Amino acid sequence: MAAPASTEPRPLGEPEAKALFFALAGEERLLAAVSGGPDSVALLALLAAWARDADGRPELHAATVDHGLRPAATAEAEAVGRLCRSLDVPHAVLHWQGAKPRTGLQEQARVARYALLAEQARALGAAVIVTAHTLDDQAETLLMRMARGSGPVGLAGMRARTTRNGVPLARPLLGVAKARLVATCAARGLAFASDPSNEDPRFSRVRWRKLMPLLAEEGLTAARLGLLASRLARAGQALEQRAASLLPALSTRGEDGLRLDFAGLCREPDEIVIRVLARALAAAQPAETVPGELRLERLEACALALAASVRAGQPMRRTLAGFVLLLSSEGVLALAREPPRRRGVHPAKE
Missing domain, CATH: 3.40.50.620 (HUPs)
Structure with a gap:
């Protein structure tokens, strides 16, 4: 025994x-x-x-x-x-x-x-x-x-x-x-x-x-x-590699900031849309800027709302992570730095 x-x-x-x-x-x-x-x-x-x-x-x-x-x-x-x-x-x-x-x-x-x-x-x-x-x-x-x-x-x-x-x-x-x-x-x-x-x-x-x-x-x-x-790390690595390859293919940078073919991006699964938007926000930051923490809930809500507007063919304006995001009815997303706010003045009242 x-x-x-x-x-x-x-x-x-x-x-x-x-x-x-x-x-x-x-x-x-x-x-x-x-x-x-x-x-x-x-x-x-x-x-x-x-x-x-x-x-x-x-x-x-x-x-x-x-x-x-x-x-x-x-x-x-x-x-x-x-x-x-x-x-x-x-x-x-x-x-x-x-x-x-x-x-x-x-x-x-x-x-x-x-x-x-x-x-x-x-x-x-x-x-x-x-x-x-x-x-x-x-x-x-x-x-x-x-x-x-x-x-x-x-x-x-x-x-x-x-x-x-x-x-x-x-x-x-x-x-x-x-x-x-x-x-x-x-x-x-x-x-x-x-x-x-x-x-x-x-x-x-x-x-x-x-x-x-x-x-x-x-x-x-x-x-x-x-x-x-x-296992999640392994899956995340694959998703990040896909997002990294899509950003340069779908974006252009001009004097007015970064532009993203969001309609093209929306042919990807939602998780890729979210990750590419996060990468676009990071890429649009000035070199000397230390980016703050971006809450996942806000990123998800913004990405999914933009995707819904693309499907409806409607323009949209959102702010996120210090940027103004302007989505055209053609599905092009422009990222521009949010202008500085005057102290004590709410932007909606300017």
Whole structure:
């Protein structure tokens, strides 16, 4: 009679880590973001072993952000420093200076953390930031974005490779369950810290995390949510490629701004219409302008209203993202910058 299969999570071994870090092999240097928790401690140990294993591997550095929010944070950063010294990895502690916000603390701390890491990466000379985001983090992110009404782009979850603050950021452990990283720490005898904010129900991510076991009982496991995110990312890539190829084919740029053959565009499915309009708005922005966030609901409503006007053969005027959109009865959409408003004067009363 066969012995029952073990349900204990397996630690990550170095051959598996080598496969996970394959995409990083060509980088000159890496900056591991290490908070001192089990995920980032396991990442650091695995990266250090991998970087030593062969000539030509990236130069590895580590950094810990002390947000100045908990008295224990200083001791935790010092513990990471000791671990880095034992692994022969240079380590820096980065401090979030200044007054802290009373609301949106976690979000502002996250913004500050990435800004500090990006500054350190540039100081090291174009280092790639590497974070220890896991499959569990991906599942929580997907649920949070679903609750906020995100579209396909948001529901594709976190990307394995992206750019933050102008610096490349890699997440090689997105497909790895957190339990396996805890097991990796145990197998290597690595101590780690526990942040009490990870159990604070005031934070939405913590509330979603506590729901995960209940969802898993119904089959909505972290692995299945992660698979959904990867499938949506794959579908989104195909849609974006189609939208990218259509914009130059359907648009012209003149002295009065960008013009788009919206009637021709409306022969495409609605999702492509929406994505091409978003690309047109981005392309029409002046080079020196930093575009603001465009809410998906407004973009969808505008694109679908324009499409309905094309089918009816009716002109339309809309404003969106700082632009005046003028649709002619022939189905040509002109995008022009919205004129500056006089302070205190509503545009409808001018």
